[in-house]
Amino acid sequence: MKPKVAFFSFTSCEGCQLALLECENELLDILGAIDVVKFREAMSETSDEYDIAFIEGSISTPHDEEKIKKIRDTAKVIVEFGACAATGGLNAMRNSMGTEEDHYEELREKVYGPVGVEHFRSTKARPVHAVVPVELTIPGCPVDRGHLLEVIEAVLVGRSPRQFDHPLCVECKLNDTVCVVEAYGQMCMGPVTRAGCDSICPNVGDACEGCRGLLPSGNFAAHQQMLEEHGNSKEEIRLRYLMFNAYPCEELEVPLP
Ligand code: SF4
Ligand code: SF4
Ligand code: SF4
Numbered sequence: 001m002k003p004k005v006a007f008f009s010f011t012s013c014e015g016c017q018l019a020l021l022e023c024e025n026e027l028l029d030i031l032g033a034i035d036v037v038k039f040r041e042a043m044s045e046t047s048d049e050y051d052i053a054f055i056e057g058s059i060s061t062p063h064d065e066e067k068i069k070k071i072r073d074t075a076k077v078i079v080e081f082g083a084c085a086a087t088g089g090l091n092a093m094r095n096s097m098g099t100e101e102d103h104y105e106e107l108r109e110k111v112y113g114p115v116g117v118e119h120f121r122s123t124k125a126r127p128v129h130a131v132v133p134v135e136l137t138i139p140g141c142p143v144d145r146g147h148l149l150e151v152i153e154a155v156l157v158g159r160s161p162r163q164f165d166h167p168l169c170v171e172c173k174l175n176d177t178v179c180v181v182e183a184y185g186q187m188c189m190g191p192v193t194r195a196g197c198d199s200i201c202p203n204v205g206d207a208c209e210g211c212r213g214l215l216p217s218g219n220f221a222a223h224q225q226m227l228e229e230h231g232n233s234k235e236e237i238r239l240r241y242l243m244f245n246a247y248p249c250e251e252l253e254v255p256l257p
Pocket of ligand 2: 168170177179180188199
């Protein structure tokens, strides 16, 4: 019997689900191996019986929290995919602006206006694993398609997918990519960011913004000092860290300038 798979979207732009739909060459093979029972972006049929749940988006409202706990009660395997789900992503930037519930409400009203619906109440934005245990994580904004396909295959055959516990700079060196810090003084997060995207941004001359999350073993003080020595202000460095990594900074107690 094929495993029943459901895709869920929480607080996100749904770009990571699109990344999967864009795997046109592999999609038919995937669909041959699984029974998709829920995928709002791709189909209207839906079922609450599933074995594997792919979760996109951060947990950012009381309604999100209630819903993810119900999914955890049903799914044998949960895969959090995309930066929003894996690290809180861009959504967690608001966590660094204050911690009171009133503050989140104030921010929500600034963005959406006075929407009085209960499930729109905002809370701290958290990755999925901060609320329920998860089996697998695929970071990135959006997810790297190769990594996503590899994890899907690993789940289906019951093996562990590759772990990326080394910094992005390693991929840059393997690709013989010119370092954008050394060459152009750009503010690159590569030395403290989890590899796995094949250094896609530096390969085209752009600094890494850290969308795959911070490496717990990163030397954050040395990295920040290096960025400062290349002409970036303390405030610019602080904001770069908070862009994709506000929640990991808090989780790992990373000192910020
Ligand atoms: S990780 Fe990025 S692309 Fe994926 S849902 Fe979040 S904001 Fe969108
Ligand atoms: S461009 Fe960034 S990721 Fe690549 S080597 Fe330089 S600092 Fe590291
Ligand atoms: S280079 Fe950095 S910002 Fe670009 S995709 Fe990779 S981890 Fe994300």
